Amino acid sequence: MLSNRIIPCLDIKNGRTVKGINFEGLRDAGDPVELAKRYSIEGADELVFLDITATNERRKTLIDLVEKISKVINIPFTVGGGIGSVDEISNLLKAGADKVSLNSSIIKNPDLITQASDRFGSQCIVAAIDAKRTGENWSVFTKAGTENTGLDALKWAIEVGKRGAGEILLTSMDKDGTKSGFDIELLKIISENVPVPLIASGGAGTIEHCIDAIKFGKANAVLAASIFHFKEIEIPALKNAMKNNGISVRLT
DSSP states (O other), X not given: OOOBEEEEEEEEETTEEEEEETTEEEEEEEOHHHHHHHHHHXXXXXXXXXXXXXXXXXXXXXXXHHHHHHTTOOSOEEEESSOOSHHHHHHHHHHTXXXXXXXXXXXXXXXXXXXXXXXXXXXXXXXXXXXEEETTEEEXXXXXXXEEEEEEHHHHXXXXXXXXXXXXXXXXXXXXXXXXXXXXXXXXXXXXTOOSOEEEESOOOSHXXXXXXXXXXXXXXXXXXXXXXXXXXXXXXXXXXXXXXXXXXXXX
């Protein structure tokens, strides 16, 4: 049985880690290099780095910061934000990333998923989906949650899986930063219909929330930010609680 993963997320703006609620009201959460080093030591399974304003500001992800982080950690490292081509993916992998997270660029050019997975392997390609409930279903948003694409989240998740994404990072915009729990209904509908590993994002506030995302939402990993940044939940305590609830995790 594959272990379920705990993944801290570094949302980066102007070279600093930030965190908001529903993609708004960002506040400083610390130095990303120091946080990354801490999470590696504490037993995080992976780390995600998202340059959250790169797409809106029409610039490339901060490669120098990626290099600095890669030098202080020994866990898999996913980088996202403003990545629009195979060459940019190559540069980030050379800078120390193990995977890349693609969002706006693959909506504009879905073939990029296939091109990237063919060249680097599907295990390197994470399709990020920011979803918000619109009526009975969920719609996909881009540009840091500011633009409704009109795409249905489930249909898009199925498509990115077919095109070669090795993993889906699914963020509930309704739950992001609220600490009210993951959107279990959204997670479940994606996990039951898409045969691709699923990372749950948006809403983590307690250990129980993380357990529920895996037990009931059928996610393969849980991603969180502020609860880890501000030490509201310690990673070893979370893993022990998961193990005690029958969830397979990697213990250090």
